[in-house]
Amino acid sequence: MPDTPLKQAHAPTVSPRPSACPGLWRIVSARDGGICRIKLPGGLLLADQADAVADAAERYASGVIEATNRANLQVRGIGNDHAGLIDTLLAAGLGPRDAASDDVRNLMLSPLAGHDPAMRLDVRPLAEQILDLLQGTPRFHQLSAKFAVQVDGGEGLAMLEHPHDLWLCALHLEQRSWLAFGLAGCPADGQVLGAVPLEQGPALVRAVLGRFLDLASPEQSRMRQLLASCAVETFVAGLEVPLRRDAAVLQWRRETAGSPWLGVVPQQHGTALGVAPPLGRLTPDMLRGAAHITRQWGDGSLRLTPWQSLMLTNIDPAGIEQAQRALSALGLLCHSHEPLARIVACTGASGCAKAHGETKADAVTLSALLRTGAPASVHLSGCSRSCAVAHVAPATLLARSPGRYDLYLRDARQPGFGALRATDLTLNEAGAMLALPTEHLDD
Template identity: 60%
Template sequence: MNEYPSSNVIRPSGCPGLLRVVQALDGGICRIKLDGGAIRADQAEAVASAAERFAGGVIEATNRGNLQIRGIGPEHGALIEQLLAAGLGPRKPAGDDVRNLMLSPSAGIDRQMQFDIRPLAEQILFTLQTHERFHELSAKFAVQLDGGEAMAMLEHPHDLWLSAFFQHGEPWLAFGLAGTPLDQPAGSVPLAQGHALVVAVLELFLDLARPDQTRMRHLLGEIPRHELIAQLARRVPSQPCRDWQRGAAIDGLHLGIHPQHDERFYVGAAAPLGRLDATLLRGAAQLAREKGDGTLRFTPWQSLLLPNVSLKDADEVLAQLEGLGLLCSVGQPLAQLIACTGSSGCGKALADTKADARQLAGLLQRQGSSPKVHLSGCPRSCAAAHIAPVTLLAVAPGRYDLYFREATQPGFGVLQARNLTIEALSHRLDARPGAPLDA
């Protein structure tokens, strides 16, 4: 596909896509959805070039392992053409919104994985984009396919999740609705039935949901879960999965050097606050071409992986990624902070969250602490799909309400203090009693 489609193909939505540039305070936003978070080096270079030529040069890594370009000017059609020419578009224009399938960034290479789920992911992505009825799904409707990897984002809720396990020596998939692989599964199917299950769930959802019920949780608010599962079983038989429990993910594997299931390694590095520029992205792409397999993988932690690196090259790759300005250690406070676009680019934000996060990181660095903190410019929480251990909710420029996560509390958790400055927040975080924030 190498033509920019006419506007009547692209449905109205507030969510940016590759084919739909959405306006913000700092210009247009184009979101590039990556299959399994992966991108070839030449494609990454095309993104860098497009950001330079047609936008302000700002590239963001998102919390679903995608990329987006910010600050796009009036030549957005030319930008889209360049990205399509690089092979970054959907199989069908109307399929761009619904190619929302999240994998572990280490799918196929993780030492803890049950099996390689990428072939199934390829089937599902093809169907999402080419099955015309699925184009009716909301641009936010999302599926997670989990291979049991040690590096996995298990806190992002999805409309449908599937998780790999073995039963009697055969590959199976546990699955659930409107939740995460940490929940009690609704049932299980053999791997060979995984694609059919996804199709059946999505078709059942579209059969039953009203237009205002855009997410699985909305439908479950009206139809009991057991009744929905019973209807699903009439389409694709499944078995109970009472004793299965997803193995724990290991924190911090998205940064640094880590062994793969073979004799090679991957190297992970984070873009500070999710922001890259063209020079950085080109440098990482060139490293992938010279020292890896010519690909990069983006993660839900707004970082990237350079996979399939030899042991002799791993230290050099890490050093070069650090030299590009990426963060490679969980001990760096900035690597633990999440911040939305903030008032410099979003009209709803009440504070410049990116600048405040950098100030907070500097203070925490001097204090020797690196808590996980989410700075949100408004209650929408665009930057974090999960609830962080600590959330700072902006109430005015440079001032935030402080929340600590509490499993029994909805939203951001328990309100601890109101209207604090960044300096005051750094002291409160350093002195927080109880469990360590970076646990």
């Protein structure tokens, strides 16, 4: 049986506020039509819900479905019948309690939360409590549609580089479970500011978000903006929750995650299967096919990942090879050595007016030129907003005009995309540089 999804309900009670960020009720316009973002509870998508998304994308839109880097889904190319699309998704249980609470459902977990062999803690019950808190507290509906929270249970399969406004990480001290936290960063390199006993996790979240709203000006929609004018220690000192801040907590650092997210992935009990739509784009047939496979061989659920991919959990070992063959036949990437698995690309000029190049098409061309590279190690961005990747990729090609790119390599000493290595490259020139045996592609 699939895991119980975090609680959802259907009927909207208020209209969504204006924002440039898509939501379920707020469909925003793009060059290729409307965009609807479906925020999934902890990345969880049941098989029947996957079918509903596929049907809605075909009936009300162009059939383009995107996996996002926050483990959500987007439907693109939406036509005029917004109400029909929204009603279909709500009927499938893919919406929050009301429209006002949709924006705050930015809660990211490991795609193997509750199943990862390396986890310190199953954080799904805590995540459900936090999601209830976000949805059920009207004051928190004032938060930006981009304000995000991460709950890390110490899993081996975890995205530790995406920055979040508040991140929480499980640790064990003195035979007790604690929840460490940090602000405006990520577990990979963020400063631990304190910890609370696990059962105080929701109270900590309430205190942090309330403190943020007390201090932030209207222009300060993200934690990093507030902390540019408010010292971290000043922020922490005003939290109305007892914190543990001794050396054992403040000097603690999260171990590096290292589990693969493509191919066969070990679970605590059983096996998971990671697959990726090429360049993050699913067709309705891909989504339906993945839903069919998880019904047949798995637990009837899919998990979206921050690598713009899918994780099928509790797959029967007897069906792994058959499932991979079926998913590969649908066009999904099932192995890390596949060339397109090395590349992440934004929507590009065909769908976004801000893009300076056709990044999706260029990525297909570039993939044939790359001989080496870890999955998602090369990022093609149509502009400086970096919509496809929330962290800095090992290598970034930034479009400057159709078919021409600037190449950046990740460098912790440099802001933005990293160190500029070459400018105005053709795809062949970029491919030749990236095909050289350099260490950065294996980061």
